[in-house]
Amino acid sequence: MILEVKKIEKFFHDPVEFKVLNDISFGVKKGEFLTLVGKSGCGKSTLLYVLSTMDTDYKGELIIDGEHVSSYGQDKLAAIRNEKIGFIFQFHYLLADFTCLNNIMIPALKLGKLSKEEIEYKAMEKLRMLDMTDQALKPASKLSGGQQQRIAIARALINDPLIIMGDEPTGNLDSKNTQVVFEILQELAHEKGQTIIAVTHDNDFAKASDRTITMSDGRIV
Amino acid sequence: MANSINRKIATTYFISGRKMTTVAIVGVLLGISIFIFMNSLSAGFDRQSSESFFKTTAHIRIYKDDVLSAPLQPENENSVLIVNPKVVPTKNTIENPNEILDLVRQNEDVVLAFPQVNTPVFYNNGESQIAGTTIGFPPMEGNQMYKIETFMVQGSIQNLELNRSGILIGSGIAERMNLNTGDNMNITSSKGVNLNLTVVGIFQTNNSKEDKTKSYVNVAVAQQLLREGNTYITDINVNVKDPNQAPDIAADLSKLTGYKAEDWIAANASYMAASRMRKIVITFISFTLLIVSCFGIYNILNMTVSQKINDIAILKAIGFNGKDVVRIFVYQALTIGMIGVALGVGFAMILVNILSHVYIGGDIGNFPIRFEPFVFLKGISIGFVITFLAGYVPARKAAKVDPVSIFRK
DSSP, rough: OOOOEEEEEEEESSOOOOEEEEEEEEEETTTEEEEESSSSSSHOEEEEEEEESSOOOOOEEEETTTEEEGOOHHHHHHHHHHHHHHEEEETOOOTSSSSSSHHHHHHHHHHHHHHHHHHHHHHHHHHTTOGGGGGGGSBBGGGOHHHHHHHHHHHHTTOOOOOEEEEETTTOOOHHHHHHHHHHHHHHHHHHHHHHEEEESOOHHHHHSSSSEEEEEEEEE | OOHHHHHHHHHHHHHHHHHHHHHHHHHHHHHHHHHHHHHHHHHHHHHHHHHHHHHOSSSSSEEOOOOOOOOOOOTTTTTOOOOOBBOOOOOOOOOOHHHHHHHHHHHHTTTEEEEEEEEEEEEETTTTTEEEEEEEOOOOHHHHHHHHHGEEEEEEEHHHHHHHHEEEEEEHHHHHHTTTTOOEEEEEEEEEEEEEEEEEEEEEEEEEEHHHHHEEEEEHHHHHHHOOOOOOEEEEEESSGGGHHHHHHHHHHHHHHHHEEHHHHHHHHHHHHHHEEEEEEEEHHHHHHHHHHHHHHHHHHHHHHHTTTHHHHHHHHOOOOOHHHHHHHHHHHHHHHHHHHHHHHHHHHHHHHHHHOOEEEETEEOOOOOOOOOOHHHHHHHHHHHHHHHHHHHHHHTTTHHHHHHHHH
């Protein structure tokens, strides 16, 4: 198991006390392509942010790569996110002041395990894989939505994370780009053994994944 | 490595927000340069006034103070005794001046001590007389204390040392009596002693009252004018290493010698009070300016943090912790601070240079301002401290950004 959750509970306190996650327990195997589906407000995005370690306000246990991270402090969690988790968000979320190449390189520069030249080479490799080499030196803000999403994927992959998490990774892409992104993710899971956990509304996308967890009113159904 | 990426991000933000950062830099520039300029001004005023004091005043003057008669004690409570305390009539000289001098010189803070005798005299000019004061002192030591050679216009102080019956006179006296170096003149003392002395030098202090009345002679001549022997000494002048320590040392010397030791600060109390007041006003104004420029940085960084709140959330998601975020924004603040302080120092140097060439006149000459390394260092370090604080507060706020709440909007 690369990621495991046990009896996760979470409350929203504002405006009224509301149990958004209720007794969630499941495990994800290495190399698995998992999708989380459910109606709006069922808690699937909230669950993803708990899994991502960014949201620490919950009860229960979260185990990532054998580490019980529930009790970790913010700095330690940041280090885990940097090294072991890659994120793809719905609204691409690139740093607008940087070039595409720099956007991709930043998590690796933060990790600091490779030299700048090695990181640059690796980033160009990821761009080649996504067929985006000609956009490398453009500012991130000059790209179209689909292009930005592919840059975000390249950034999520730069540190070769164990787990890649996506919050509606294809949410604002047309069907052609959706297909491209899906194929990339599937290839990562099946050929490189990286684990994918994605929240999605897209039923076709969910059906094509290895496993789908459906949520309703804060529970797994 | 991890630090260098923080710096790289800070630099990118610095460049992409150059309009705002330029405004912040100009704010720091003005704050720092005016702070340094006003404090240089203050230091210049202080130096100017103590320099002009020390042309005529020793750091510490030891003399015999007037003593009041002790009131008689009534024998019992019923008897009433009315006595007005009076000044006890004693000679106002220092007994055993050489021993006292030796004692004073043994104090390790004392750099210079010599005896002085002042006496009122008339400079005889044919029928008319000019009233004035002559000061008897050992010429070389006196020169060391009062820097007389710096305002000599004719002759030199060395001539007074060589010629025991020489006299240095003020330029006003020389003008009115048409005297030049080498001429003889006649003076009469309050004790009716008449002496012929040779003019060995003329000085000009630009204080016309002094120039019209003052003269310097050897101690022996002054004693002769007063019909006294060579142990007649009214004052001992003392210079110490640090003039600001003079009050403490004066108290020590007073205990040591049993005579009154008055420091220059006590002797010029009202002037010192005025100067203190001026200092307070200058400090207040210059600090206010610094704080205003500090708010400039604070505001602009606050705005940057609000603008970059999405970026901060992304950085946190991809593994930057709170400390990294603080560093990114503090780097930015310090870069603004560094450029602003550097330009501010340059601008302050230009201001100081311009003003130091402005002629005021009188015994001041040019405006009393010059390059004060200590003031510049103070300005630079305060500049860094306030830019750090002005950057740190918004950076703390940025570090507390919760990425989940940003992504969920």
